[in-house]
Amino acid sequence: MPSPGTAGATLLLNATYEPLCVVSSRRAIVLVLAEKAEPVDSAADVVHAERVSLPVPVVVRLTRYVRVPYPASVPLSRRAVFTRDGQVCVYCGGSATSIDHVVPRSRGGTHTWDNVVAACRRCNHTKADRSLAEMGWALPHPPRTPSGAAWRLLGTRTVDPRWRDWLGVPESVSA
Numbered sequence: 001m002p003s004p005g006t007a008g009a010t011l012l013l014n015a016t017y018e019p020l021c022v023v024s025s026r027r028a029i030v031l032v033l034a035e036k037a038e039p040v041d042s043a044a045d046v047v048h049a050e051r052v053s054l055p056v057p058v059v060v061r062l063t064r065y066v067r068v069p070y071p072a073s074v075p076l077s078r079r080a081v082f083t084r085d086g087q088v089c090v091y092c093g094g095s096a097t098s099i100d101h102v103v104p105r106s107r108g109g110t111h112t113w114d115n116v117v118a119a120c121r122r123c124n125h126t127k128a129d130r131s132l133a134e135m136g137w138a139l140p141h142p143p144r145t146p147s148g149a150a151w152r153l154l155g156t157r158t159v160d161p162r163w164r165d166w167l168g169v170p171e172s173v174s175a
């Protein structure tokens, strides 16, 4: 079995390369040894398991496709909103430091994906509890609800930089 000290996390991809979830590296090694998954990307460290030695997998892909029911929506968090909007203020393109409700909450605006955007402090203060029409401002595109496994992972946990290629996240997203 894997020796101690290999307790990392491994990104598990479906047979279609779609990100599924994060498993322990130990679990990933078991899957690889059982030929239920194959390594896609590995660390420099080598783990000795059973009679073989293999690099610690960072990303593995299932050999058989599994159908997974996903939750309807991605949890709304500050981190996930910043990720969706590329860490920039949707109004001026400056560095985002806060979350703005497009329709202010005082005017019945909801705390939902389609009403929440990343904003800089200055725009947030300037806009205050006014509507976009009153400000004469416009959004580059309507705020959307992100979907898919990659977003589910991004919204809830720290992302290993070596998973980026598989999650399709921009370089600017901090891990």
Ligand SMILES: [Zn+2]
Residues within 6 Å of the ligand: 089, 090, 091, 092, 093, 094, 119, 120, 121, 122, 123, 124
């Ligand atoms: Zn701004």
